[in-house]
Amino acid sequence: MSDSKTKLSGVSVALHWIVGLTMIVLVTVGVYMTDYKVYALYPIHKSFGMLIFIVVLMRVIWRLKQGWPEAASEYKTWEQSLSRVVHWVLIIATVVMPISGMLMSGLGGYGLHIFGLELLAATPNPDEAGKMIPINGPLAGTSHEVHEIAGKVMFAAFLLHLAGALKHHFIDKDGTLKRMLGKDIS
Ligand code: HEM
Numbered sequence: 001m002s003d004s005k006t007k008l009s010g011v012s013v014a015l016h017w018i019v020g021l022t023m024i025v026l027v028t029v030g031v032y033m034t035d036y037k038v039y040a041l042y043p044i045h046k047s048f049g050m051l052i053f054i055v056v057l058m059r060v061i062w063r064l065k066q067g068w069p070e071a072a073s074e075y076k077t078w079e080q081s082l083s084r085v086v087h088w089v090l091i092i093a094t095v096v097m098p099i100s101g102m103l104m105s106g107l108g109g110y111g112l113h114i115f116g117l118e119l120l121a122a123t124p125n126p127d128e129a130g131k132m133i134p135i136n137g138p139l140a141g142t143s144h145e146v147h148e149i150a151g152k153v154m155f156a157a158f159l160l161h162l163a164g165a166l167k168h169h170f171i172d173k174d175g176t177l178k179r180m181l182g183k184d185i186s
């Protein structure tokens with residue numbers, strides 16, 4: 001069940017790809033729907049964002065219990081430190097994104113719904129169609145900014161992460177990427 005130098009557990013591999021790929025899709029959809037004002041995508045973005053939060057929490061608990069996997073190959077100390085920092089940024093961002101999204105929507109008066117299942121009712125303004133009465137406007141605004149900035153930070157960290165994974169695979173030609181694809185590299 002636990003990770004080793006030559007093989008990662010199925011749980012680590014599954015959690016990495018479920019969370020990682022969902023984050024990539026949610027960042028892309030988030031930027032697209034915001035920039036082009038595609039309001040039909042908002043409830044889908046929010047529903048998947050809240051559902052993945054459950055898997056994110058499972059992943060964090062798993063990592064806290066297991067610790068980080070040992071490096072698959074010997075490489076320079078500064079590279080190891082950089083990859084550790086990037087892993088921390090990525091895993092923290094996966095927690096900050098859903099929480100800030102929920103606070104922004106919930107406190108903004110838009111309510112919280114997972115594919116129609118109401119967790120928190122919206123508080124529409126009876127005097128202004130389409131506008132909401134915020135539960136806490138300033139905190140909703142701050143959460144909005146956190147959501148936007150953390151999204152950018154996560155994306156930047158992801159680009160470094162992807163560059164590292166590709167360098168390991170194509171330049172160092174070691175088993176780092178293969179191990180994350182579930183292979184035994186012994
Ligand atoms: C195409 C996309 C991705 C590829 C090819 C990829 C590849 C990898 C590889 C090869 C490792 C193992 C590194 C090692 O052994 O030191 C790893 C670990 C990790 N990746 Fe990714 N990754 C991707 C996307 C993401 C995304 C989007 C996130 C988070 C938002 C993420 C978060 C992490 C974390 C936190 C680790 C540390 C080990 C763990 O917790 O499982 N990855 N990734």
Ligand code: HEM
Pocket residue numbers: 023026027028029030031034042045046047048049050052053097098099100101102104105112147148151152
């Ligand atoms: C779980 C991972 C999530 C990721 C990676 C993510 C990512 C993003 C990104 C990158 C944006 C574009 C920000 C901008 O450029 O202004 C965005 C917008 C948005 N997200 Fe998320 N999001 C997530 C979860 C959530 C959740 C759980 C909610 C609410 C329940 C939510 C609600 C929103 C809303 C309402 C916007 C549009 C903001 C606007 O109109 O300015 N997100 N998201």
